[in-house]
Amino acid sequence: MTTVILAEKPSQARSYVEALKNSTKKEGYFSVSDPVLANETFITYGFGHLVELATPEKYDQKYKRWSLSNLPIFPDKYKFIVPRDKKTQFKIVKDLLMKADTIIIATDSDREGENIAWSIMNQAKINLKSKTIKRLWINSLEKDAILNGFKNLKDAWNYYPAYQEAQTRQISDWLVGMNGSPLYTLLLRQSGVRGVYSIGRVQTPTLYMVYQRDQEIKNFKPEPYFEISAEIEANRQKFVAKLDPYQRFKDEESLTIYMEAKGLRTGFQEALTKDVLQETKRTASPRLFSLSSLQSAINKRYHASASDVLKAVQALYEAKLLTYPRTDCNYITDQEFSYLLSNLMGYLSLVSSQVSLNNTEANKRYVNSKKVQEHHAIIMTKTIPNKAKLAALPKLQQQVYGLVLRTTLAMFADPYEYEQTIIITEVGKANFKATGNVPIKQGWKLLFADDKDKNDETVVTLPKVTKNQKVQADLKTPQKETTPPVPFTEGTLITAMKTAGRTLDDEEAQSILKDVEGIGTEATRANVLEVLKKRGYLLSKKNQLHVSEQGITLCTAVELEPLLTSPEMTAKWELALKEISQKKRSQESFLIQIKKFVSKLVDEVPTQMKQSEGLSKQVKNQKIVEIQDRQQEAIGRCPLCKEGMIVDKGKFYGCTNYKAAVPCRFTLPKKWSEKTIGKTAIKALITKGESNRLKGFKSKKSGKKFDAKLKLEGSKLSFDFS
Incomplete structure (x- = not known):
């Protein structure tokens, strides 16, 4: 009985091989053995997509040239092909699948992984009903996770609809x-x-x-507006209070009407503390990371692109340090919570902050098996690197691991506690509100003490006042302007994609949109x-x-x-x-x-x-920009047609009129007698007909180097040794 394990790519196959007892490397596959596997087992792999959708010309040569008359293109049956550079590996995979009695799909545990595996099997034209097909479904490439996965294989047909979704x-x-x-x-x-x-x-x-x-x-056109603010002095201490409920005034007239109605005037006047409210508040630590929220957070802190963050998380996954990256879930199950709890001290040794991890009971804000469908949140694996290993990682990988580490540990720490004081001051017939926050217990925030983006609440200490205490208020009516929207970053755009255009930066607000499907997928x-x-x-x-x-x-x-x-x-x-x-x-x-x-x-x-x-206007703008770009790139006027411009065409210099009704074929080489000809020399040639003396030419006959001028006559280039 032959078993074939199909991995997505060579690195994934190697991770499986490393977890097993015995292996022999072959061309395009491994022969392996282990107590968790059947006797004759092979691991082979794709290079990601071994099978792709064919381009339109594969259906009909008429599609090779674009034409409006050929649209729409709706094939009766969709063709799939194996790219030329992948045919050798595909044949190896196909031959192994043909002789297999059991196939274990071990591509990435997601929709695209299903698409890759089933596409390969369908393209190989094997009789799927004659095979036993199993699914390896894991969240980590650690040895224990891999072996446990092979011991608990799932029925691959249960995941077939995910392939149909991905293919659709x-x-x-x-x-x-x-x-x-x-x-x-x-x-x-x-x-x-x-x-x-x-x-x-x-x-x-x-x-x-x-x-x-x-x-x-x-x-955007800024619009002026007025505010009313009050600087309150009580017990020889000053603090600023805002109109409550807050409102702004579009002009001086509406401001004046409001102030007269409320008995207000600018400058100093008596006031009364109408209410003093004090409350101890707690803030829970951030939710665990999905891929999108991690990409947004890293982009905000370190300005890394979403693509670079994904590569970094993928590398940490393959290094067995982080769990599966392409997840849209912010929760873990009790199983993950249990191993994190067992390894707390090891994880804590990697952070410099002295923080108490007292919350050893699962909290549904983070641990909820019902919320975990395909993959749980991105967390650390059981493999704990030492500080030297972490320091050896590329900088972005260090930053990603560090943030995941601290965010995961934070769920075990105490909440951040602070005392909030609200003072409502009555001035005339209007109320002004001041809020003060004083930290009591840093809790989980100690883990982010060195984080430049920790976003701590501003510490504002208000004076001790009592209800109905007389105070002094200095009223001001500053004129301000509205501000334009903020440009997208990759982090905020990823968030906007996830929330279908609802640009919610706040994680809690995003979590409320339970039924919103974003555009694209985490992957x-x-x-x-x-x-x-x-x-x-x-x-x-x-x-x-x-x-x-x-x-x-x-x-x-x-x-x-x-x-x-x-x-x-x-x-x-x-x-x-x-x-x-x-x-x-x-x-x-x-x-x-x-x-x-x-x-x-x-x-x-x-x-x-x-x-x-609107399009007509933009087309004119585009043409102007294209002309300006060509003029900036141009080295000079073509000496042959006198109309086109000489530009850098990659491997040579040529005229922009090469596609004109009467085409100009004038060109100059970038290399001449093994010397690279720079733009300065080219400019001299097309304007003066000759260059300065240049060094570094090499004789084809003798192989010796020599100096010479270059001379241009018509379109003919030659040496000038004078």
């Missing part, structure tokens, strides 16, 4: 991208805009959120941002995100199709996709809706873009 997401993204991208690109080209424009089911609404924020900032959001940055639509500077000129053009083009730009609509799609894995919806019914949406785009967008005044 893959196909729907293909349909939107393969139709939307050529549609908008070709229509923008008709408007005179160069380039290729990429459309995505998730990336487009994400980009549009940043665009809307940029537009709000750009169009894909970071990649969406990276794609938008690589395609030049999103620009990141000083941890702020803005949309590029090209991105503005795209957003202006798509904004007439709310279904394409709406985070709420995309979130509903995500909810519908999840229903597939819950067996509440079929793949076919979802794809029918996507096809209707794509058909609507193809039918309506051409007319919309022709009639859009």
Whole structure:
């Protein structure tokens, strides 16, 4: 009886091998043995996706060139292919799966892991019904977790709906991208805009959120307003109080009317302490981390990108220091709580703060098995590194591990306690409120004592006053201005994606939105941002995100199709996709809706873009920017056609008129006799016909180096030894 364990990638396979007693390395797989496994067992692996959706030209060569007449593209049956550079490994995997009696799916324990495994098995065309198929489902790559997982394998068919969900997401993204991208690109080209424009089911609404924020900032006009504040003096101590209930006044007239009605005037006047309230308050430690909340927190503290944070957490997972990273859950089960409790002193040795960990009973704020579906929150594993090992990690990995460590330990610490004093002072007929907070017990906050983003409540000490005590009030009416919205960061954008556009920075507020589905998934959001940055639509500077000129053009083009730009609509799609894995919806019914949406785009967008005044203005702006960019990049006027500009084309210098009605084919090499020709020399050649004497040419015959000038006659380049 042969058993084949299918891992997602080589590093994952090695983690399994290291947990087992015996192994022999083969080409593309391992032969292994261990008491937890059957006698003849092999571990093989993919390189992530060994199987991909075919591009349109694989269906019909007519799709090789984009044409509006070919849209929409709706294949009768979707083709999957193995990329050329992965064919060798695929054959190894296929041959092993063919001879297997039992297949253990051991890819990542998530939807995409299911997609990878089942896609490989389907592409291998093996008779799945003739095999016993099991599932390894683990949250850690530690030896104990792996061995325990192999002892308690699950029925893989129970996870098959998750594969159907992931594949449906893959196909729907293909349909939107393969139709939307050529549609908008070709229509923008008709408007005179160069380039290729990429459309995505998730990336487009994400980009549009940043665009809307940029537009709000750009169009923001500060509005003046007035406030009334009071500086209260009691027992020779001063403190500031705000109007209660707080309100602002848009002009001096409304301010004057209010002050006269309440018997107020600016300057000093008698007042009375109407009420004094004192209460001891407690603040619980932060919730445990999901991937999104960890990405947001690390970005806020250290300005790391969401993609870099994911890579860091993945590396710590593979190093067996943190649990599975791609989780959307903030809770753990009693099992995880138990091992954390057993190892508390070991974890505590890694932090410098002296903090008491007194809460040894599970608290439902953090420990709730009913809230854990696929994976629990990101926490430390049982493997506790020493300080030297931690110090040897890359800086971002240290920062990620440190924050997860402190946040997890915080649930065992006492609450942060502070005394809150509220003084209500009556001035005339108006009330003014002052709040003071004085720490009593730092509790869990001691773990974050060195954290520059600890966000401690400001310590405000108010004087000891009694009810109905006479005090002095100095009333002021400062004029202020409203402030513009804050630009997105990668952290706040990840949060906005998770909350479907509801930009809630507060963790507690997010937890209230129990039924909100975000756009994208924990596993894909970071990649969406990276794609938008690589395609030049999103620009990141000083941890702020803005949309590029090209991105503005795209957003202006798509904004007439709310279904394409709406985070709420995309979130509903995500909810519908999840229903597939819950067996509440079929793949076919979802794809029918996507096809209707794509058909609507193809039918309506051409007319919309022709009639859009906003797009016409943006196209003009885009053209101006493109001309300016070309002029800035240009080395000089082409000496041959006298119209185009000479620019750097990568491997050579060439004329920008190479695509003109009468094309100019003028080029100059970047290397000549093994010497790299710089832009200064090229500029001299095209303006004066010759360069200065240059050093470092190498003779092909003798191999000796020599100096010479370069001379340009027409389009012919030669040496000048004069």
